[in-house]
Amino acid sequence: MDDDLFEDEHEDVPSQKPLKNLEVLSFLFAQWMRRPIMFGAIVVFSLLTTFIDITIPIAAGHLIDVLNKGEASESPWPAYAVFIGLAIALHASRQAMVRNEIPFSSANMADMTSEAFAKVQKFSLDWHANTFAGSVVRKITRGMWAYDTITATFWFSLLPSILVMFGLGIYMALNWVWVGVYGLSVIAFFMVANLVLAQYYIRPQNLRANAKDSELGGALADAMTGIATVKSFGSEAREHTRFYNLAWDWRAEAKKNWTRFVNTWLLQNACVVALQAGLVGFLILLWQKGNASAGDVVFAITAFMLMSGYMRRFGEEVQNVQRSLDEIQDIAAYNQTPEQIKDKPKAPKFKPVSGRIEFKNVDFGYEGQETLLYEGFNLSIEPGEKVALVGPTGSGKSTFVKLVQRLYDINNGHVEIDGQDVRDVTQASLRRHIALVPQDPVLFHRSIEENIAYGRPKADHKAIVEAAERARAHDFIMNLPKGYKTLVGERGVKLSGGERQRVAIARAILSNAPILIFDEATSSLDNETERQVQEAMAEVTQGKTAIIIAHRLSTIRDADRILVFDQGRIVEQGTHDELTGREDGLYARLAALANS
């Protein structure tokens, strides 16, 4: 498939270099250390389990030796009891380890995922605008499950296999120096080779496959979000082909990935055979010379079987750990990414006074725009003033609102509200004092009641109904199947555009913020409803600062001041009457068009 074809679908957030293995490991370690006592217990039980595991072949060897000497010399039952006792201890210890891991890992997963959510939530609107929501979802869920795999693998498999392999190797070396040295060398080579391959052969392909996997998630969510558009153009087949191509893109990378896994097994198999041939061969030689008993040979074979089992496990587990590290690396990277719009350290909360808004010499341009949208922009809105913003589409009206809320940071100058620079106070406290009815209100798939109370979650039902009545939403809400308890569908799709707007207006009214902003808030309402809602807006904006953005001039006739925007500048300002009086003015032209 042609890569360029889907170039535009890639996330265009400044692509971050993947973190190093060590950085991901240290993130993982921090997760483990969330519950240090439980973590300690897992490590201890893991070591204990492994220790018992190693002693079993020794006990087996001992039992065989006792049997070999014949019944007369020594009773075999004590050796038998040790052998079986160890097996029971092994299972008890393993149970303790796993039972401890269940509450430990499930709690860490819940914490880690919630923290990732909180972190991503803090990223700027710009970051989100440039990122597929579906990819983020995929990365976080993938990382959550990777944590589970990696923790179990690391402590239940990887660590034991390292200890067993070295433990047995060392035990052998103590008995037969060269047998031990040989075994240890094969194992050391085997481990180093595996780690190197994991890092340089497996990892890059893992990352490529994961990137495709995230892309798949992004594409899936994007297509589902736009399903109404897809259906209205009857383009299901086209979307299917598009997704199919992406899925096969992923398939190509995943196939390579898995093939690399199997390729590395070849090396592992070679090492296992080398160990088998060497160990058993050495012991047979020693036995021929009379330097080893039959029990020693049995020990060597049991030890080899144990070691080869652990080697195979080690090989697979190194790959699993590497894969999981690569899967968790996105969450680790989120964790390291600084917030794009950040509260200053110890920033105080915003203290509302009277609702004065001032822009002083503001320069601002969106990332990627060639020229600044605002240059040396100055404006002062008095407390309690009702200001209307009008102007052609794309002239920067909604941007003005975003800057008041500090959804973007300006390049130069100051935006001040009640004398406080928006950068000096916490973002959340600032935004809580500004009620916004956005251009395209998005509701949550929760009840209407919760949606209205979003800005004041503790509001009682009476206050909610009152706000809805003022926003002229009460009647249609009462006609819904479950009234205020009706769920509105994802993003509010079960409501009409005008209904959604009125819910958003009710939400703003209820929030009781000193600054109210209506961005095309009534654009979807019929004339009669709009008039009613405007009356309500006039009531609720009493004594508050209000910014009203509208294309329909009827909406703004009564504003104290009308600002006419053009290409990020205020080209005219005054009351409706003053502005219509200017023959050649932009506003007068717009008004004339509206009347014609």
Ligand SMILES: Nc1ncnc2c1ncn2[C@@H]1O[C@H](COP(=O)(O)OP(=O)(O)OP(=O)(O)O)[C@@H](O)[C@H]1O
């Ligand atoms: N997130 C963004 N990234 C880059 N450019 C943007 C972004 N948001 C808006 N713009 C651009 O900034 C300009 C001003 O947009 P803005 O939304 O402020 O216009 P507006 O006056 O509200 O228009 P409308 O009346 O259509 O709502 C437009 O040219 C728009 O394309």
Ligand SMILES: [Mg+2]
């Ligand atoms: Mg706009």
